[in-house]
Amino acid sequence: MRDRFSEIQSFLKIVEAGSLSEGARRLGLSLAATSRRLTQLETRLGVPLIRRNSRHLTLTDEGAIFFDKAGRALAELDDAEAAVMRTATDASGLLRVVTTIAFGRRRLAPLLHHYAMLHPEVEVHLETAEQAGNIVESGHDIAICFDPQPDSTLIMKRLADNPRVLCASPTYLHRRGRPQHATDLADHDMIVVGSGAQDLWRGIDMGGAAPKRMLSTNDGELARLWAIDGAGVVIKSLWDVSEDLTAGRLETLLPAVSLPASRIAALYLPAQGDTAKVRSCLGFLAKHLGVDSANGRALHAD
Structure with a gap:
């Protein structure tokens, strides 16, 4: 295949140069x-x-056909290589992201909207699922x-900590103290959400x-609604209830109680990390995917 290429x-260079000797010089060959x-x-x-004589080279009919078609094919190959190489430096193309339903709706969707406005050459596609599954298969x-659990086939990048709070509704606290x-x-x-809680x-x-x-x-969303309805005390991620805390639908309890934060992380294939669209998105999310734990409000992208 290499010899064929x-x-x-060489044929194209000879024709472009107009002579064997000039074609050889341009190719760097004898x-x-x-x-x-x-x-x-x-x-x-x-x-x-090619018809050869001591002074001129002329194309045969077959040579003219081959020069036209082969020339266009190699030009398209050059364009293809250039387009792929640009993905390493310029954020562009389709970016497919998957996350959990509640986090996607409440936190990630607004951030990715902002990212897309900053990178108009990137088409962002966000999917939500009960669990962010196997990205190789999906x-x-x-x-x-x-x-996330370690996976030897994937790269894991920590994006932010995920603080948790104890909270309950004003109606519950009024009733129970x-x-x-x-x-x-x-x-x-x-109110218990999942086995880990x-x-x-x-x-x-x-x-x-x-x-x-x-x-x-x-179902984390169901637990949140139960808490708002006055069913009891719940441990929730701060990003999930920050709007409820601001609106007064829920109130934080016992801030001195230390609850371990979880980790928000991105998983991606090693080769994907070399593309500009993935690098730029991960950098954007690492910068903006935070929570202001002092006042319970999600940080806004700037």
Whole structure:
């Protein structure tokens, strides 16, 4: 294949140069090597492409057809290479991102909208799912996940911490009272989101006691709605309830209680990290995908 390409390239250079000697000079080859390539090409094709004499080279009919079609083919190949090489330096093309439903709607969608306005050559496609699945199988460029498990086939980039808070609605607190100490939680109803939340509750020092579990679910949005409806105390990610805290639908409890933050991370294939669209998006998200824990408001992209 390499010899075939070299033969075609040599033929085109000879015709463009107008002579074997000038074609050889432009190719950086000897006159003998250049002539040999032309002969090999004509032998492989089974027709003469160039009529030679001591002063001039002229194309045969077959040579004219081959020069036109081969020339256009190599030009398109050059364009293809240039287009692919630009993806390493210029953010462009389709960028496919997948994340969880609630996070996609509440946090990632506005940020990716802003990113798309800053990078008009990038077409952003955001998908949401219960779990950000296998990006190799799904064909996504980036998966935004929470505490993802290590995967030897993927690169993991930490984007931000994900602080958690204890919160409840004003109606619940009016009915049951506001806990003043961690031990007071034993007298309250808890809403548990997923199996991991049980470990979070067990990590709170309640003096050996445990709160009463009233409701549990694997749906974070459902747990949030239960809490707003006054069903009990819930542990939620700050990004998920920041608007509810600002609007007064929920209130934070026991800020002195330390709850471990989870990690928001991006997963992507090693080769994808070399493309400008992925690099620029990850850099943008790492800069802006934060939460102002002092006042409970999501940071705005600037």
